[in-house]
Amino acid sequence: MTGQVTGQKLADQKAPPSTGGEEKTGKKIMTGASILWECLEREGVTDVFGYPGGAILPAYDALKHSKIHHILVRHEQGATHMADGYARATGNVGVAIATSGPGATNMVTGIATAMLDSSPIVCITGQVGSKLIGSDAFQETDITGVTLPITKHNYLVTHASDVARTVREAFYVARSGRPGPVLIDITKDAQQSTCEFDWEAARPQLPGYRPDLSPEPAEYAQAVELIHSSKRPVILAGHGIIVSGAMREVRDFAERAGIPVALTLLGIGALPASHPLNLGMMGMHGEAWVNHTIQEADLLLAFGMRFDDRVTGNLKNYAPNAKKIHIEIDPAEINKNVKVDVPLVGDLREVLLELMPKIESIDRSDWLDSIDKLKGDSAVRDIQNLPDSGHLYAAHVINDLWRQTGDGNTIVVTDVGQHQMWEAQYYKHERPRSLITSGGLGTMGFALPAAIGAKVACPEAEVWVIVGDGGFQMTMCELATIVQENLKINIAIINNGFLGMVRQWQEFFYDRNYAATPLLNPDFARLAEAYGILSMTISERSQVVPAVQAARQHDGPVLINFKVEQEDTVYPMVAAGAALNDMIRRPSSIVETAEDE
């Protein structure tokens, strides 16, 4: 994405609404549809993901005059996930376009996904003519009503003269503060009618919108006191670090204060996996020692995370001896799930820059040593260290993929389920935005379209999709989009013939009653061939690395169908409602034998 049109510094997403370019200040009469594309260009948009239809046709007709590249998707849900993947790969606003009615309602899942993961996307939908609104006209849906609780804000535009200001406001709202999805519903007549276009005059008018809070000095003082008096502190690193661009500040803070860092799923990449203070992922499928560390801590420093139930376990006995400092941009997150002692409401990076000079360097090697001891038998329970049974495990595939691609400019996009957790455990991410995954909503079918968005946003990056056989079939129609756009995307299907995570819950909590979880799958390799995509089917570990190498060398999209162990389980696991330190561990013959003796 470049700012060639507006001259604004697009890398700086925190910037207030731009004043627009000098070269395009002249007023002229334009249709609402033309104004839409003009404003998108001025907001820095270079690519949009969409699907045409009756009520959005005027906008598509005007597309021919625009420099913007339109990517034709195969389902509007895909368009929203692509916009989302585009946004997560870069931090810039992703744009999806659809028609009214079914086009708009197909976007709902993608919008909700972006909402729960604070991803900045703008969705543009056509709407029936303004005089037909409320008449149940053909393909009429009240999409602003439908999306009201799953958007950061939304708009219904019925006049061409409102298009410019609405687009500017939508982009500003989507990317500022805690980012999120914004939907603009534009009636057909608003697209067709004409008005004078004046970018300068169409400044956002948002008197009630306050994305720029900052803490009080007294709150900083309280935080500093807690940090200095703490013996066993842990930083809980969330998605907010990446959104705020505070990776360096977090690393500096952790190093200066000598505090270890545990990551949420969406916080992965906020601190390099290889950093000595990086403990790994916390939560339901976090590393055992990370969860034990949190439970033994006397201070939690929550950085841009929201104490989701998947990271806390049972709140009643969550980190029982710890004070809590919560640095968070959204005031509504304070004291929502976990009562905190010191809230610092503001942009994480700015808060850390303010906090840093007040922090003394403290030697906490005793605490770090005791965390090392908590690792205990984890290594011998690790599937990478268990004797090779001749079976192909998903964790093997992902670990081998990481060894091949981990040091490059690689973006891994996962779906939701077992493979997602194994990815988080066994692919060691060194850079922010190198893992794109649906965390909050847990949307199956996210990976393939989101990877398309990431590849369009970052054409130089090596993009790998890691997806289960269930989720892949939810959005596999977008294979056609990959081929039509000639995108070099590598797809690794972790195929275990089950809806694996659901099967795992059935195994543990429903007496192995595998109701509706076994899958009858198509031959994925032949499916890929039908689209003209190179494909491979792998079922032995020795074939994994050669397959990955072949995929990387192939000049075009590749699909690898990894047929893995059918009934493997993600360990450790904190059962829903259990305390965070109450984990089901992977059985290990080495550990169990030692205990027997």
Add this chain to the structure above:
Amino acid sequence: MLNTFMVYVENKPGVLTRVASLFRRRAFNIDSLTVGRTEKPEVSRMTITVDADRDQARRIEANLYKLVNVLLVENITNQPAIVRDLAMIRVAATHDERSHVLELANVFRARVIDVAPESLTLEITGAEDKIDGLLEVLRPFGVLEMVRTGIVAMRRGSRSAEGATAENVAQHIANDAISYSV
């Protein structure tokens, strides 16, 4: 406990839905909600009462602020405030009972706004407990129909709502910033 919020919002279509939807989605139960114009055409004002503890009240305030069209929120639960509810009450009043009903209306400073052969309709304005009191004494006669507006509220004193205009809202927020310290 019942919390009373004064909420200044942009006078735009759909804002009431956004506010109501927020309460539904976050599972806060609205006891009463009134909305109307203010002295400024671009600003509407809501008075919302909700059953919530202190932490919940703080979260309601923060969530209201997340709505882009919300200009200013004030929790006046523990502030000196003028609170008024309005009720119209149709009470059965036969020829014999009529003077007694009128006497009670007089005591409560309710006005008769409609008279029918077998009933009287009273209008009363006041704090909620005053209206509840009148209802209590009218009940033996037979309350045939009743409608209430829900409360509207203002702070006491000279302070006005000028902070809710687009220009002044930032300053107002700076003075009145919601605190999250525990």
